[in-house]
Amino acid sequence: MKKLFLLFTILFSTLTFSSEDNIQGKWITEKAKNGNQIIVEFYQVNNKYFGKINTLTIPVYEKGHKLEGQTKIDLANPDENLKNRPLVGINFVSDFTYNPKKDRFENGFIYNPENGKTYYCSISFKDPNTLIVKGSLDRSGLIGSKQIWKKIK
Structure with a gap:
């Protein structure tokens, strides 16, 4: 019984660890109303996770x-100094920390280049190749919407 418990503990900790690392790389968003999709590239800096716009399908x-x-370009940005910057290369999602107990990325933000607004955001895995990205008006995530993003190989 002890061996089974130890095996389960090692397996669970390995899966949790691999989920955190699994976010790094490229993901494609759902289609916007105009048909555009964003390819987001996640990376880590000092235990925080960010995702920059790598490519726009349109x-x-x-x-x-x-x-x-x-x-x-970032036309809708409320900062006049940023309105002329290209969308490709900007941080689209930012400042996430990984919560191993909940197996999700929390306390982050997502930027909507269509309206220039930034929302609270959390990200979790549906499976290793699918993210559930929830943007919300409130920090607790009660008022918002979610998208499914797919991993790009």
């Missing part, structure tokens, strides 16, 4: 937009 403004054909 990288230029569509026909009829005042910037038609130009590379998408």
Whole structure:
């Protein structure tokens, strides 16, 4: 019985550890209303996790937009100094810490480049290749929405 308990403990701690490391890499978001998807690349700095916009599936403004054909920039950003920066390369999700007890990433934020607003966010794994990303107006996550992001190999 002791051996079984030890085996279970080692297996569980290995799975938890691998979940934390598993977030690093590239993930693709659900499609936005305009059909665009964002490829987010997660990385770690000083025990915090961030995700920058690596690629946009629709990288230029569509026909009829005042910037038609130009590379998408952070037009909706409330900071006038950031409105002209390209969207590719900005931190889209930021400041997450990993909570091993809940097996999720917490206390982070997600930026919506369509409206220039930043929301509270948590991220958990549905499985090793699927993230559940929940953005919310409140820190507890009661008022918000969630998306499913898929790992890119």
